[in-house]
Amino acid sequence: MVDVSEKSPTRRTAEAHAFVAMSAEVLKALPENPKGNPLEIARFAGIQAAKRTADLIPMCHPLPLTHIDVAAEIVKGGIEIRATASTTAATGVEMEALTAASIAALTIYDMCKALDKGIVIREVRLEKKTGGKSGDYNRRKP
Numbered sequence: 001m002v003d004v005s006e007k008s009p010t011r012r013t014a015e016a017h018a019f020v021a022m023s024a025e026v027l028k029a030l031p032e033n034p035k036g037n038p039l040e041i042a043r044f045a046g047i048q049a050a051k052r053t054a055d056l057i058p059m060c061h062p063l064p065l066t067h068i069d070v071a072a073e074i075v076k077g078g079i080e081i082r083a084t085a086s087t088t089a090a091t092g093v094e095m096e097a098l099t100a101a102s103i104a105a106l107t108i109y110d111m112c113k114a115l116d117k118g119i120v121i122r123e124v125r126l127e128k129k130t131g132g133k134s135g136d137y138n139r140r141k142p
Contacts, residue, residue: 001059001060001061002059002091004061004090004091005090007090007091007132007133008090009088009089009090010088010089010090010131010132011086011087011088011130011131012086012087012088012089012091012092012093012129012130012131012132013084013085013086013093013128013129013130013131014084014085014086014092014093014094014096014097014098014126014128014129014130015082015083015084015097015126015127015128015129016082016083016084016094016097016098016100016101016124016125016126016127017080017081017082017083017101017123017124017125017127018080018081018083018101018102018104018105018121018122018123018124018125019078019079019080019081019105019121019122019123020078020079020081020105020108020109020119020120020121021077021078021119021120021121021122022077022078022079022112022116022118022119022120023116023118025115025116026112026115026116026119027074027078027079029115030074030112033111033112035111036111038072038079038107038108038111038112039072039073039074039079039108041107041111042070042072042079042081042104042105042107042108042111043070043071043072043104045103045104045106045107046068046070046081046083046100046101046103046104046107047068047069047070047100048103049099049100049102049103049104050065050068050070050083050085050096050097050099050100051065051068051096052099053095053096053099056099057095057099060095061089061090061091063087063089063091063093063096064087064088064089065085065086065087065093065096066086066087066088067084067085067086068083068084068085068086068096068100069083069084070082070083070084070100070101070104071083072104072108079105079108081101081104081105081108082101082127083097083098083100083101083104084097085097085100091132092129092131092132093129094126094129097126098124098125098126101124102121102124105121105124106121109121125139126139127139127140128140
């Protein structure tokens with residue numbers, strides 16, 4: 001792990017995105033899913049995953065997260081996932097947001113795979129981050 005002991009704790013935020021591509025038929029069948037509501041379960045899974053990021057990714061520092069949110073929205077062609085994470089720490093929360101988005105997407109796949117094995121997870125990416133020595137990052141420049 002990188003030594004961050006010389007860095008000052010600052011407020012840091014990150015937002016990540018993932019897209020779960022699926023057919024219109026699978027999207028239409030979401031309310032009748034026998035396992036429950038995939039969007040709600042994915043939200044909880046993403047939040048839980050963000051809190052466990054340091055256990056999953058060997059070089060990540062455990063962070064005192066102050067906020068995590070995951071939103072899953074049905075859009076044309078699939079489900080769009082947005083995950084946000086915040087902390088006041090000596091290192092950023094990009095990996096926590098990316099982990100939350102990834103696990104939320106995997107959860108949707110798991111809950112819908114009986115309907116279609118052709119579901120594709122794509123576009124897992126960092127959208128923006130704030131704080132820290134490297135400054136702010138925004139994928140969509142204003």
